[in-house]
Amino acid sequence: MGRRKKGSYLPEDIDYVPSPEEIGRRARDKWIARGCIDGYSQQDWLEAEAELKNEHRPNLVEFVIRETKKQEEPPVQS
Secondary structure, eight states: OOOOOTTOOOOGGGGOOOOHHHHHHHHHHHHHHTTSOSSOHHHHHHHHHHHHHHHHSOOHHHHHHHHHHHHHSOOOOO
């Protein structure tokens, strides 16, 4: 893993892992939305997990741009 510059950080929820309960609720919602048709439980689970992770993952592009701008700003002189 690469080293970060001093003062640089990434949002803590970058490694967010949804709980099995959260995934189960989302997967159940998908099953209901499909009309309670069986045979898609694994697909529903994997999709639900991916959706939840993406919802909590910060927009890294915006984060990098914001951090780059901070580093480019001239220091405040008093």
